[in-house]
Amino acid sequence: MLPPTPHSTDLVLIxxxxxxxxxxxxxxxxxxxxxxxxxxxxxxxxPYSGMLPSHVAGVYDFDAAHIDxxxxxxxAQCRLVMDRAVGLDLANQRVLCAxxxxxxxxxxxxxxxxxxxxxxxxxxxxxxIPAKPVPDLLRQWQDFxxxxxxxxxxxxxxxxxxxxxGGVELTLNMEARLARCLGNLYAEFPGGLHPxxxxxxxxxxDGSSNSPSPLGRGGRGVRASLSSxxxxxxxxxxxxxxxxxxxxxxTRRRILQICQERGIQVHLNEAVTEITxxxxxxxxxxxxxxxxxxxxxxxxxxxxAAAPDxxxxxxxxxxxxxxxxxxxxxxxxxxxxxxAAGDVATMVNHPRPKAGVFAVRxxxxxxxxxxxxxxxQPLKPFRPQKDFLNLIDVGxxxxxxxxxxxxxxxxxxxxxxxxxxxxxxxxxxxxxAMKSTPSSPHSRLPTPDSRLPTPDSRLPTPDSRLPTPDSxxxxxxxxxxxxxxxxxxxxxxxxxxxxxLAPQDLLIGLESPDDAxxxxxxxxxxxxxxxxxFPALVDDPFVFAQIALKHGLSDLYAMGSTPxxxxxxxxxxxxxxxLQVETLYQLLSGIHKGxxxxxxxxVGGHTIEGPQLAVGFACNGVADPDYLLRKGGMAxxxxxxxxxxxxxxxxxxxxxxxxxxxxxxxxxxxxxxxxNHAAAAVFRQYQATACTDVTGFGxxxxxxxxxxxxxxxxELNLDSLPILEGxxxxxxxxxxxxxxxxxxxxxxxIANAETYAHHPTYPLLFDPQTAGGxxxxxxxxxxxxxxxxxxxQGYTEAAIIGEVRPLDNAQSPLSLWSA
Numbered sequence: 001m002l003p004p005t006p007h008s009t010d011l012v013l014i015x016x017x018x019x020x021x022x023x024x025x026x027x028x029x030x031x032x033x034x035x036x037x038x039x040x041x042x043x044x045x046x047p048y049s050g051m052l053p054s055h056v057a058g059v060y061d062f063d064a065a066h067i068d069x070x071x072x073x074x075x076a077q078c079r080l081v082m083d084r085a086v087g088l089d090l091a092n093q094r095v096l097c098a099x100x101x102x103x104x105x106x107x108x109x110x111x112x113x114x115x116x117x118x119x120x121x122x123x124x125x126x127x128x129i130p131a132k133p134v135p136d137l138l139r140q141w142q143d144f145x146x147x148x149x150x151x152x153x154x155x156x157x158x159x160x161x162x163x164x165x166g167g168v169e170l171t172l173n174m175e176a177r178l179a180r181c182l183g184n185l186y187a188e189f190p191g192g193l194h195p196x197x198x199x200x201x202x203x204x205x206d207g208s209s210n211s212p213s214p215l216g217r218g219g220r221g222v223r224a225s226l227s228s229x230x231x232x233x234x235x236x237x238x239x240x241x242x243x244x245x246x247x248x249x250x251t252r253r254r255i256l257q258i259c260q261e262r263g264i265q266v267h268l269n270e271a272v273t274e275i276t277x278x279x280x281x282x283x284x285x286x287x288x289x290x291x292x293x294x295x296x297x298x299x300x301x302x303x304x305a306a307a308p309d310x311x312x313x314x315x316x317x318x319x320x321x322x323x324x325x326x327x328x329x330x331x332x333x334x335x336x337x338x339x340a341a342g343d344v345a346t347m348v349n350h351p352r353p354k355a356g357v358f359a360v361r362x363x364x365x366x367x368x369x370x371x372x373x374x375x376x377q378p379l380k381p382f383r384p385q386k387d388f389l390n391l392i393d394v395g396x397x398x399x400x401x402x403x404x405x406x407x408x409x410x411x412x413x414x415x416x417x418x419x420x421x422x423x424x425x426x427x428x429x430x431x432x433a434m435k436s437t438p439s440s441p442h443s444r445l446p447t448p449d450s451r452l453p454t455p456d457s458r459l460p461t462p463d464s465r466l467p468t469p470d471s472x473x474x475x476x477x478x479x480x481x482x483x484x485x486x487x488x489x490x491x492x493x494x495x496x497x498x499x500x501l502a503p504q505d506l507l508i509g510l511e512s513p514d515d516a517x518x519x520x521x522x523x524x525x526x527x528x529x530x531x532x533x534f535p536a537l538v539d540d541p542f543v544f545a546q547i548a549l550k551h552g553l554s555d556l557y558a559m560g561s562t563p564x565x566x567x568x569x570x571x572x573x574x575x576x577x578x579l580q581v582e583t584l585y586q587l588l589s590g591i592h593k594g595x596x597x598x599x600x601x602x603v604g605g606h607t608i609e610g611p612q613l614a615v616g617f618a619c620n621g622v623a624d625p626d627y628l629l630r631k632g633g634m635a636x637x638x639x640x641x642x643x644x645x646x647x648x649x650x651x652x653x654x655x656x657x658x659x660x661x662x663x664x665x666x667x668x669x670x671x672x673x674x675x676n677h678a679a680a681a682v683f684r685q686y687q688a689t690a691c692t693d694v695t696g697f698g699x700x701x702x703x704x705x706x707x708x709x710x711x712x713x714x715e716l717n718l719d720s721l722p723i724l725e726g727x728x729x730x731x732x733x734x735x736x737x738x739x740x741x742x743x744x745x746x747x748x749x750i751a752n753a754e755t756y757a758h759h760p761t762y763p764l765l766f767d768p769q770t771a772g773g774x775x776x777x778x779x780x781x782x783x784x785x786x787x788x789x790x791x792x793q794g795y796t797e798a799a800i801i802g803e804v805r806p807l808d809n810a811q812s813p814l815s816l817w818s819a
Contacts, residue, residue, distance in 0.1 A: 007036040007575040009374060010582070012095060012105035013078075014085045015112035016041040016069045018048070018356055019341040022363025023109070023370065024069075025427055028076035035374055036579060037076060040095060040103065042084040044069050044662035047134040049356035050421045053393040056141060057173035058180060063661070067428045070655065070662030075431045079539040082666060085112065088314045090335065100542050101497060101589040104582045107337050107373060109366065110324060114305035114343040114354055123275035124161075127284045128301040131166065137300070141174075144298050148181055148231075156232040159286050159294060161272050162302035163238025164245065165355075168255055169393050170302055171236050175262050176395030178232045234264045235294050237286065239271035246353065247390065251400055251407045258394055267292065275299060305343055305354040319346045328381035329369050330362065337373070341366045350384050357388050360424070391417045431658065486577050486607075490584035498592040525622040530555035533569055533616025537652050537770060538669060541583050545590025545615060546673045551771040552617035553598075554693035557680035558774060560629035561621035563598050566591075568605035569616040580609070587615065598677055629683075629776075632709030633690040638804040639783035640714065643679045643790055644671055644773025645797040646699055646764050647727025649737030654730040664726030671724065671797070672771035678793045683776045686786035694772035698743040700750070700765040700814065702775060707813045710777075713805040718761045718818040722797035731763050739768040751812035759818060773797075777804055 013020045016039060027037060045066040047055075055065035073080040081103065087096035094102035115132045129140045148156060156178075160171045236243075236259060242252045243259070243266070259266050267288060274287040283295040307322030317325040317333035324340040325333045325348050332338045333348065342359035352358050365382035372379050391413065392400040399413040521527060532552040536544045549566070556563055568591060572580050584607070591602055651668050654660035676693065683691055690710060692702045699721075707714045743766035747753045756762050773795070778786050783800060790798040807813070 005033045005574075007573065007579050008034045009036065009106045010038065010104055010579060011035050011107045011370065011374065012038045012040065012103060012109070014040050014095060014108065014110045015342070015344070016043060016046045016067070017111035017113050017342040017344075018046075018067075018359040019362045019366055020109065020111040021046060021067050021069070021072060021428060022360065023367045024072050024076040024078060025431070026364070026367045027078070028072075029432055031077055032371060032374060036575070037078040038081060038103065038105075039069065039073055039078050040081045040083055040085055040097065041069060042082065042098075043133070043135065044080075044082060044666045045135075047138075048421070048425060050391075050417075050424065052134065053169040053173040053395075056138075056170060057176040057393075057395050064422075064425065067425070068662045070660070070665055071431075071658035072428050074655070074658045081540050082543075082669075086310050088316070090315045100540075101586060103586070107339075107370065109339040109341070109370060110344055111340070111342040111359070112308055112344050114323075115308060121272055121274065123277075124272075124301060127275045127277055128161065128299040131162075131170065131300065131302040140298065140300075145177070145181060147297075148178075152182070152231065154231070157235070157283075157294070157296045158232070158298045158300065159235040159237060159284075159296040160300045160302060161237045161286070162304075163236055163240065163243040163266075163268070164302070164304070165247065165390070165392060167236065167238070167302035168244050168259075170300060171234060171264060172258065172262070172395040173393060174300075175234055175264060178234075179396075182231045235267065235286070235296065236264055237267045237270050237272050237288065239269065239289075241269055243268070244392070247392075247402055248405050248407055251390075251392070251402045254400065254407070254409060255392070255394070307344065311344075316340075319348075321346075328383065329379040330366050330382060331369070331373075331379070339366060339370065339373075347384065352384050355388075357390075358384055361385070391420070393417065486572075486580045486584060489581045490588055493581075493585050497589065498596070522622055524624070526625045526628075527564070528556055528559050528561040528621040528623050528628075529618070530621075531616065531618045534614065534770070535571075536613040536615070539613075541586040541613060542590040542593075543669060543673065544613065545587045546594040547669070547771045548615045549591055549594040549617060550673065550675055551695065552619045553600075554676045554695070554772070554774065556619055556621035557676045558629065558691045558693045559621070559623065560627055560680070560684060560691070561623035563595075563600040563677075564620050564622045565601055565603045566595065566620070567603060567618040569618070570605065570607045571610040571612070571614040572607060573613050574609055574611065583613065587613075594675070597675060627684075629688060629691045630709070631690055631692050631706045632711075634706055634710035634712050634714075634777040634804050635689055636712055636804055636806040637780050638689055638777035639780050639800055640703075640716070640775065640802040640804065641683075641778055641783065641787060641790070641798060642694070642699070642722060642773055642775050642801045643676070643795045643798045644674075644694070645722035645724045646694065646767055646769055646772065647724035647730075648672065648770050648772070649698070649740065649767040650727050650730045650735055650764070651724060652770070653737045654726075654733070654735045657735065659733065659735065660730060661726060664724070664729075667726075668724050674794065676774050679774050679790060679795055679798075682786060682789050682793060683774065683778070686778055686782040686789070688776040688778050688786075691774055691776040694769050694775050696739060696768045696770075698746070698766040698768050699775070700746045701743055704746050704749050704814065706775075706777070707804075710804075711810075712807050713809060713813045713815070714802055715805055715815045715817060716765070716802040718756060718759055718816055720799050720801050721761055721764065722799045722801075723761065723764060727764060727767070728760055731760070736763065737768050740766055743768060749812055749814050751809060751815045753816070756816045756818065759816075761818075762816075 024039065045068055047066055051060050051065035054060050070080060081100060083097040083100045085095050086098050089096060089102060093106065094104050096102055113132065115130065129137055131137055160167050243255045244252050256266060270288040270290060270292060272286055273289050276285045276287065278285055278295060281295065283297060284299045286294045286296055286299060311318060311322055311324065316335065316338065319325050323346040324344055326340050326345045327333060328349055330339045330341055332340055341362040343354040361384060362382065365380065369379045387404050389401065389403045392402065394400055397411050397414055398409055399417045400407060400409045401413040530552065538544050553563055570584065570587060572583055595602060648668055651660055651664055655665050690706055692706055694702050703714060746766065787798055787800060
């Protein structure tokens with residue numbers, strides 16, 4: 001079988017905005033051979049601006065209003081790097097990240113969006129909630145709603161600063177959500193309109209399956225008074241003379257009228273000059289330019305867009321507001337191999353408002369020009385439209401549709417907007433079949449030893465063709481070994497970036513390479529050896545290295561030993577030497593980060609190339625022979641403690657099928673990266689009698705090894721098992737790991753398996769784990785203190801899951817129970 005085309009060019013996308021989401025979808029349909037695609041983003045769920053106001057109002061749930069980037073990147077065959085870009089090293093063509101090592105690029109595209117302007121107003125950063133990042137806004141909003149639920153009789157006041165379209169939509173939809181949450185809305189409010197005096201459309205959502213409602217499609221609808229709220233007051237501050245400036249006169253007047261009808265206090269020509277804290281009441285005091293002061297429980301900041309701070313000093317061409325200047329081809333003016341789109345960019349020849357509609361329209365031209373640039377073809381200019389349809393969500397089932405001088409407010413406009421938004425979001429959940437990869441574009445990509453010129457030399461022009469690589473058929477055997485240049489370059493960079501660990505007992509290691517590493521064995525100690533090797537289950541080498549390292553070291557911890565040294569076995573994907581250096585550098589950086597807390601040195605290893613990334617470790621530890629932990633030490637009366645939630649097998653099986661939600665996988669990865677060394681120390685402190693790590697055989701498989709070796713029985717409480725978010729959902733879809741069937745054979749050892757076979761947690765007993773936690777038996781009188789200590793050390797999912805019983809059934813030593 002022919003190997004895949006080696007990667008030779010790095011295309012890196014920063015930010016998962018609307019434009020990049022469309023690029024990823026289109027790329028997945030027609031990938032470009034030889035190009036390695038990487039997305040760097042700190043949000044796995046990208047909020048869709050068109051649905052965000054209605055999400056605030058409770059019309060759409062979280063998933064309906066967010067683009068899940070993980071299945072999207074899976075579809076696009078794109079590496080997903082969960083991190084925040086903090087700068088650029090343009091001289092070396094690298095993206096600087098908050099938590100990752102620098103990530104190299106040949107071609108770069110930026111779509112990170114904007115942030116509200118708050119810096120100039122004293123107290124705004126401390127006491128206001130900016131509209132971006134959106135997850136923070138939504139979290140604060142949900143916390144506020146939770147307070148109302150627990151204390152419904154307390155008067156509430158919130159302020160929204162900024163009366164543009166974004167601020168107006170947020171205000172009106174917050175009012176709609178509060179109307180739903182608060183009190184008896186059929187009562188006649190003092191000083192307000194009686195609900196029966198309102199039109200049916202104002203009083204009630206349609207409630208049909210084709211109409212959005214706060215209860216979702218098919219909901220019964222929620223009646224709401226549009227006059228005022230009995231327990232909440234909203235203040236909208238705007239420095240200009242009219243709300244929604246830039247829209248036509250009718251729209252501006254109608255929005256103000258709606259605010260007045262709903263009892264929203266609108267303060268026009270009232271610039272906010274300061275926000276202070278009233279320590280006596282805990283309220284935020286909003287100070288207006290006129291001398292007006294308003295005490296508020298929350299202040300939401302939705303002012304004009306500002307550029308991300310990290311762009312300053314990046315070396316890119318920026319406008320006076322700090323946004324990236326781009327030409328008609330969406331290339332930056334300063335660097336032709338760097339593109340930008342969405343709110344973070346300003347088209348110098350066609351300036352437009354910072355609005356989601358323009359970001360969406362830039363998706364196709366950005367995709368086309370990225371491909372053209374990579375193939376050395378002329379780029380095509382893009383001219384955005386001047387007039388556009390603006391759909392303003394005013395809550396309570398209504399939308400204002402405006403274009404030019406025309407405007408209309410109607411529930412029909414709301415249904416129209418709902419149709420448009422759902423159709424757009426369906427692009428990122430229903431993926432089409434991929435087209436065959438063109439066979440020729442690889443012939444236009446850089447040579448194995450070349451990179452696109454840096455800004456210090458002559459940059460490629462849009463019309464230039466990139467050189468042709470020399471890609472001989474990859475060999476097997478020793479011919480598959482990675483070249484010495486790749487290895488030495490990657491090691492040199494890692495040694496520069498990470499503190500070097502050189503313990504006194506290291507005689508020969510990476511600093512003085514030889515045929516093998518040599519270390520002295522501490523006197524009075526025994527050596528403990530283990531090895532693991534598996535292909536990458538995540539496409540970020542820096543993260544995967546930490547997961548694989550934890551998986552390997554856990555065998556040492558389960559034996560009560562301390563890591564002494566580690567050797568790595570690495571298979572790098574086929575690529576040019578330059579790209580292999582980058583992959584190996586990221587991988588070695590992850591290994592060093594994972595080893596730093598333990599002080600364990602990486603002393604050597606072996607590298608080959610193959611069709612996919614794979615990593616293994618030979619982990620060597622030392623232990624006091626009198627204090628080794630074995631699987632066979634459990635005694636009747638001991639309590640079983642598991643340190644980590646289970647469910648990685650089904651979650652990553654679903655991830656391969658692009659059906660797992662990104663936040664589930666992100667949460668699982670965070671747990672899988674958490675080392676087990678502190679948990680092992682806690683178990684030793686509390687006199688654990690036996691220990692093992694829970695990995696490929698699943699919880700029952702590994703527990704069965706312990707009970708057989710200890711000649712005891714054990715009982716598991718299904719209700720107490722810690723389970724990763726989403727694992728039950730993927731199991732309910734029938735998605736299991738390929739190893740599940742083999743692991744299920746252990747069910748023969750469960751005495752009452754038939755009784756609990758239909759319990760929703762039962763399949764997770766056999767779910768194979770990667771980088772799982774530790775399972776230990778602890779004397780009963782130590783169990784609670786041990787559990788408390790584990791949770792204090794950060795193992796928040798740790799739980800008592802069962803007890804050890806005297807042997808009374810050697811054929812079926814395990815039993816289950818559930819309340």
